[in-house]
Amino acid sequence: MFHVASPQDISLGRTADVYFLRTVEVLKNAGLSDVRVRAEFHVASLPRGYKWALFTGLKEVLELLKNRKVTVYALPEGTAFYENEPVMVIEGPYLEFAILETAILGILRHYSSISTKAARIKKLAGDKTCLFFGARALHPAVQPMADRAAYIGGCDGVATVLGAEMIGIKPSGTMPHALMIIFRALMGDHTLAWLWFDKTMPQDVPRIILVDTFLDEREEALIAARLLGNRLYGVRLDTPGSRRGNIRRIVEEVRWTLDLHGYKDVKIFVSGGLDESQIAMLRDVADGFGVGTSIAFPPSVDLSMDIVEVEVEGRWVPITKRGKLPGFKQIYKCGSRHVVVRWDEPPPCGEPLLIKWIEDGKLMRGIPSDIEIREYVLRQLKELEL
Template sequence: MLHVATPSEILSGRTTDVYFTRTVEVLKKAGLGDVRVRAEFHVSSLPKGYKWAVFTGLKEVVEVLRGKRVTLYAMPEGTLFYENDPIMVIEGPYLEFAVLETAILGIIRHYSSISTKAARVKKILGDKACLYFGARALHPAIQPMADRAAYIGGCDGVATVMGAELMGIKPSGTMPHALMIIFKAAVGDHTAAWVWFDKTMPSDVPRIILADTFLDEREEALLAAKILGDRLYGVRLDTPGSRRGNMRRIVEEVRWSLDLHGYKNVKIFVSGGLDEPQLEVLKDVADGFGVGTAISFPPSIDVAMDIVEVEVNGQWVPITKRGKLPGFKQVYKCGARHVITRWGDPPPCGDPLLAEWIKDGRVVRDLPSESEIRKYVLNQLAEVEL
């Protein structure tokens, strides 16, 4: 069997921490099963060196809470937020969502962590292509989720068939080393793999050749250019660490050689163990990048949920644990900064970010498409620095 939860098990609260089921039992026994609360989701501190994060996962949170006797306030999915910003608030009977806290936090934290890393990568690369190649670093049950998180965070494409299909985009990818190895062993010529790839793939698939399997990167890139001619869109360098040396010099050498022989239009893509430092070094010499593990396993955006108000005799009473700010709050976007106020206070500036997405269990706001969310993220990235 696969140790994964089904959607119905998640929605029914089966993936909760056991102390929430015990809390439900205690509150019911004490006659407090109808107590209404306002529970706030926020980040007290961001990972070291991070100035902002990207809020994602709202689409799935809406599905978890759909039909529940709660009202959900949240920032739009894809909003860049800062330390202590309330990004989401659930209002309603506590027992209506108590056993869902674990799942909701897991959704927001994992989504936002991947999206934030993808946004940082895209901020570094700017107009250069960034493809998410991280599915093989994850359990297959969550690959589509990771693809969505990376794409709306700023990546230009994703590699898996299902992840792309669920978002209505085409999957991106080139070819594995396995293709050249099989042709080399079976017919004695690994370049035949490139020819057969060109013969087999439909015209809308870019001819990007993996150029580092058996020969020097420069030699393989030139061979591919001579064999495929104008049909060659680009070469991908996935040089293993044991042969890599100075990757920037390798890319520069390939670029120089291609240009020297009249192949200036052939693009160069780099993949394999890339993270922010390597991307900073390579971003001006390569045309695109495949980034995987760094986005799949990013620093955690540690979102917490805390009750900040409890309804007593029809009145909302601000209350929370030590170290947290009690009371229902609103966040205003004032240029490139956020201002937090008490809910209902006069607007200090700008536009409010928290809005109703669910009211008494009914979804009241349309959720944007993944492409629209990604565009929203990219527009905000232009306003901030790493």
């Protein structure tokens, strides 16, 4: 038995915190089953050092809320937002979505946290390849979700078969140390693994050789280049934290050695325990990165939901708990900044960012593809600062 929720469990509210079920019972017994509210999703503060975050997970939230008697306004998926800004509003009978609050927040917080971290990594990597290798840090039930979150956040590819398939791209990856260990143990030469990899893989699979299993990285890289010749696309250096010395110096040694022997076109990829500081240190000497745990387990973008208006005798009344701003709001993009105003205020500038996705349970517009969302994110990253 796997301890995971099915889509049906989520849709039926079986993943809810129990106090929401109790709240529903109380409201029904008090004759308040039909109360209508406007509930706002926002973040009061971002992780330390973050200036912005990405809003992702909307696609799954819309799947959860469609066919319910609610209207949903939200930022387009992949939109960058700032502190104290609304990212989504649900309008309708509270009992239509009360038991879904836990699931909605879980989707938006988990997605947005991973996507934001992926975007920060991609911003630092620039035009260098950035692949998400974090599946082994996660329960397999959520691997496809994490793959999608990382991809639309800016990563150039993902490693798992199912995650890539659901996005509509090919999975990315090279080879594990296990391959060389087996060849070394049974055939006496770990470099035979590289030759058999070359013989076995289809031509559209890049020949990227893992070169840090038994020998010095620059030595293995040169052996791989001589064995595969112009078929060698690149070499990968893994687990830099466990190696001698400074990983930047190791990459520089490998680059120098390859160039010295005429293999200037062979690319160098680095993986293993990378985070923002290592990406910044290596981006001018490496050609690409495989990033895992730091994206899979990012700082949390702490979204919350609060009722901000209640309908009383046909009129919307602004009301919320202390510490929150009551009232239905809109965001306008004014050049490089966002301006938050009351929904009924005249536009101060620019275009409104909160748009209607669902009206009375009916989906009102097409959802962009994952590739389109990622391209939207990459365009924004050109303007955003870390």
